[in-house]
Amino acid sequence: MNELLAMPREWLSAAGEIGRFMGTVLSDVFGARVLRFSGETLRQAGILIISSTLIIWALMFVLGLECGIEGAYFLEAQGAPAYSGVFAAWCDLREIIPYAFGYMLAAKVGTGIVAELGAMRISDEIDALEVMGVDSMVFLCATRLLGSWLVLPFVYIAGIGGAFLASYIAVVQQVGVVSSGGFELIFWEFQNPTDFLFSLTKAMVMATVIVLVGCYYGYNASGGPVGVGTATAKSMVLNLVLVHLIGMMGTQIFWGQSPKAPIGG
Amino acid sequence: MVRSVAERAYLPARNLLEEIGDMMILTGRTIVSALRPPYPYGGEFVSQFLFVLKLCWFPLLISTLAICYAAPGLQAANFLTLFGALDRLGGIFILAAVREIGPAVTAVVLAGVAGTAITADLGARKIREELDALQVLGVDPVKNLVVPRFLALMVATGLFNVYAILFGIFGGLAAELVNHQPLGPFWTTFFENADTTDLWGSVVKCTVYGAIIAIICCYKGMTASGGAEGVGRAVNQAVVLAFLAVFAFNYVFTQMLLATHPEILVIK
Numbered sequence: 093m094n095e096l097l098a099m100p101r102e103w104l105s106a107a108g109e110i111g112r113f114m115g116t117v118l119s120d121v122f123g124a125r126v127l128r129f130s131g132e133t134l135r136q137a138g139i140l141i142i143s144s145t146l147i148i149w150a151l152m153f154v155l156g157l158e159c160g161i162e163g164a165y166f167l168e169a170q171g172a173p174a175y176s177g178v179f180a181a182w183c184d185l186r187e188i189i190p191y192a193f194g195y196m197l198a199a200k201v202g203t204g205i206v207a208e209l210g211a212m213r214i215s216d217e218i219d220a221l222e223v224m225g226v227d228s229m230v231f232l233c234a235t236r237l238l239g240s241w242l243v244l245p246f247v248y249i250a251g252i253g254g255a256f257l258a259s260y261i262a263v264v265q266q267v268g269v270v271s272s273g274g275f276e277l278i279f280w281e282f283q284n285p286t287d288f289l290f291s292l293t294k295a296m297v298m299a300t301v302i303v304l305v306g307c308y309y310g311y312n313a314s315g316g317p318v319g320v321g322t323a324t325a326k327s328m329v330l331n332l333v334l335v336h337l338i339g340m341m342g343t344q345i346f347w348g349q350s351p352k353a354p355i356g357g
Numbered sequence: 358m359v360r361s362v363a364e365r366a367y368l369p370a371r372n373l374l375e376e377i378g379d380m381m382i383l384t385g386r387t388i389v390s391a392l393r394p395p396y397p398y399g400g401e402f403v404s405q406f407l408f409v410l411k412l413c414w415f416p417l418l419i420s421t422l423a424i425c426y427a428a429p430g431l432q433a434a435n436f437l438t439l440f441g442a443l444d445r446l447g448g449i450f451i452l453a454a455v456r457e458i459g460p461a462v463t464a465v466v467l468a469g470v471a472g473t474a475i476t477a478d479l480g481a482r483k484i485r486e487e488l489d490a491l492q493v494l495g496v497d498p499v500k501n502l503v504v505p506r507f508l509a510l511m512v513a514t515g516l517f518n519v520y521a522i523l524f525g526i527f528g529g530l531a532a533e534l535v536n537h538q539p540l541g542p543f544w545t546t547f548f549e550n551a552d553t554t555d556l557w558g559s560v561v562k563c564t565v566y567g568a569i570i571a572i573i574c575c576y577k578g579m580t581a582s583g584g585a586e587g588v589g590r591a592v593n594q595a596v597v598l599a600f601l602a603v604f605a606f607n608y609v610f611t612q613m614l615l616a617t618h619p620e621i622l623v624i625k
Contacts (some may be wrong), residue, residue, distance in 0.1 A: 147597060154604045158457070158611065165615045166452055169622040178436065187428040195465055199596040203473070207589025214585040317484050321477030321588035328469040328596060333416050336423040336462075343427035349536060351435035 110330075113311070114304045120234035121241075125227070129235050136239030140201065141247075148196045149251050155192040156255030159183035160262025164269050173269035177278030178353075180259040185283050185291050186347065187339070189255045193248055194298040194335035198328060202306040205236060206327045209310025210320035218311070233307040240303050241296075248295045252288075281354050294342035301334050380576050383499070387507050387572065390500040398505040405509035409471045417466045417517060418524055424462055425525035429453030430532025444542030446533060448550040454525035455555050456614075461607060463521045464566040467514050468599040472574040475506055476595040479578025480588040488579065498579070507571040514567030515560050522559070552621045558614045565610070566603050573599045 120126055126133060163179030209232060212218050221228040256279075264272050309327035313319050391398075433449045479502065482488050488498050526547070533543050577595035581587045615622065 147601070151600060151604060154601075154608055157608055158604070161608075161612055161615065162452065162457060165622050182432055182436070183428075187432055191424065191428075195469075195600060196597070199469070199600050200593070203589070203593040203596060207586055207593050210589050211584075211586035317585040317588050318477070318481035320585050321480050321592055322474075324589045324592040325470075325473035325477045328473045328592075329412075329416055332466055332469045333419050336420040340423035340427040343431050347431065347435065349431070349435065349438075351439055353436070353439060355439055 110305065110308050113308045116229060117233045117237055117304060117307060120230045121238050125230050126234040126238050129231055132231060133235040133238045133242070136236050137242045140240060140243045144200045144204075145247050147200055148193065148247060149254050151196040152189055152192045152251040153254045153258045155188050156184055156258030157262045159188055159255070160259035161267060163259070164263045164267040168269045174274050175278055176263045176270055177275050178282045180263060181279050181282045184255045184259055185252065185287055187343065189252055190291055190294045190298065190342070191335065191339055193251060193295050194302065194339065197299055198302050198331035198335060201240070202302045202327055202331050203324045205303065205306035206310040206313070206324045207320060209307060210313035210323050213311065213313045214316060214320055229311075233311060236307060237300070237303050240299055244299045245292060245296060248292060252291070284352070287352065290342070290346040294339065294346070297342070298335050298338050301338065302331050305331050305334065380572055383503070383576050384572050386499050387503050390497065391504045391508065398501060401501065401505035402509050405505050406513055408474075409467070409509060409513040412474060413466055413470050413513070413517060414520075416470055417463065417521055420466055421459065421462050421521045421524040422528045424458055425454050425528030426531050429458065430529050431535070434532050434536050438536070443533070443536060443538050445546055446529060447543040447545065447547030450526060450529045450547055451550045451552070451555060454529065455522050455559050457611070459522040459525050460518055460559050460563045460566065463514060463518045463563055464570065464603045465600065467510065467517065467567065468570045468574070468596055468603065471510060471513070472570045472599055473592050473596055475571070476574045476578040476592045477588060479575060480581035480591045483579055483581045484584065484588055503575045503579075506575055507568065510571035511564050511567040514570070515564035518560055518563035554618050554621045562607070562610050565606065569602050569606060570599045573602060
């Protein structure tokens with residue numbers, strides 16, 4: 093019986109730890125304590141732009157292409173190829189592109205933070221920071237969170253643009269089931285600024301959670317070089333589960349059972 | 358000036374190409390040493406397979422349920438409600454769960470959960486110089502470490518795909534129930550549209566994903582270097598590369614399958 097209960101108890105205590113850690117980092121950011129290290133914040137934002145942006149866009153673009161071909165072939169089979177735009181618009185903006193963003197962010201940025209902070213923890217650099225009187229939580233975690241908040245909305249918006257372009261290329265140029273104007277008419281008709289805002293909210297919640305989970309696992313890494321690798325792998329597990337759950341809850345809350353489409357009742 | 362710019366652009370490109378070439382060589386060596394006797398990797402294969410199974414079943418369950426409930430479930434149901442044709446959701450689930458989302462989520466979870474664990478494991482062995490010690494003892498690391506992981510991940514990804522499709526359909530059922538629909542029409546349209554081509558396409562696709570993930574993760578683990586940060590960085594690069602490779606392959610494969618088997622597209 094005890095063995096059966098050991099695993100849920102472990103999960104619960106880990107969830108509590110992570111929750112407390114996230115609360116501390118968020119209060120550091122909102123309490124403006126992070127502003128003491130605004131230089132470091134900007135440096136983290138710069139690193140994010142230079143090292144991760146292109147790769148995140150690449151995955152979003154590829155998934156935009158996939159939305160395009162699936163939509164084109166599916167609606168061609170329905171006998172309504174002119175409506176490929178609906179599939180592309182909803183698939184891109186509402187569902188798949190936030191997931192693509194979450195996946196690549198978890199893979200590139202999340203594990204990158206774990207590897208970096210974990211290495212600092214193992215080589216006692218974090219303790220050295222504390223000894224020098226620097227609040228290591230603020231300096232390492234809060235600056236990364238604020239840095240990602242500064243950059244990622246724009247990365248995501250530009251990435252959505254890339255995915256739209258990819259869907260257009262797939263539907264109009266590659267499969268060629270609908271004319272350019274016909275595609276665009278339906279495509280823009282079936283989305284609105286609210287959808288865009290909801291999609292952005294979804295992606296930013298994912299981004300916040302991913303960065304915080306990465307910071308948690310890196311900050312609390314232990315067990316030598318092997319421990320850093322294990323912590324990196326573990327962070328990826330939690331991130332993937334959370335990305336999917338956030339995506340589901342976002343859809344349920346924002347769209348639920350109202351289509352928000354320009355046709356029908 | 359021109360020279361330095363050219364070098365900055367040229368070096369990363371050359372490194373990337375070299376890495377891809379090395380991975381191809383590793384793939385070839387893995388396949389050859391998997392087929393050529395002796396076969397000492399049976400025990401390791403079983404233990405790796407069970408390891409992947411134990412690690413992945415729960416994240417995969419939650420992920421497929423969540424994504425299939427939300428994306429093809431709720432959103433497609435929204436679209437179909439406009440026409441009063443909610444019973445058609447079963448047909449959409451063939452497209453969504455079986456052909457596209459099932460394999461994609463399986464690949465993402467396997468790469469993120471099992472792939473990272475494999476890279477961390479092999480990377481740790483590389484850092485502690487265990488791989489060199491194995492070679493000194495006359496044990497081939499490719500045959501004894503890479504081959505069992507390659508085979509285990511291939512088999513596990515292919516089988517997990519069926520599991521993911523199953524739970525994806527549960528997500529669809531949940532979406533139907535949320536919309537207060539009877540489940541009978543869902544199953545009717547589902548099985549009317551179901552096609553063996555779709556299923557084998559999905560399983561073959563996923564098996565190849567497993568091979569891609571295994572090669573990338575083993576390669577990155579075996580070439581990890583640079584102490585504590587090295588293993589973490591290896592895991593990071595492995596999972597990024599695996600995602601990109603899997604989705605690039607997915608695009609090509611889906612395109613080929615749809616273009617060469619037009620009969621699976623006919624809505625019945």
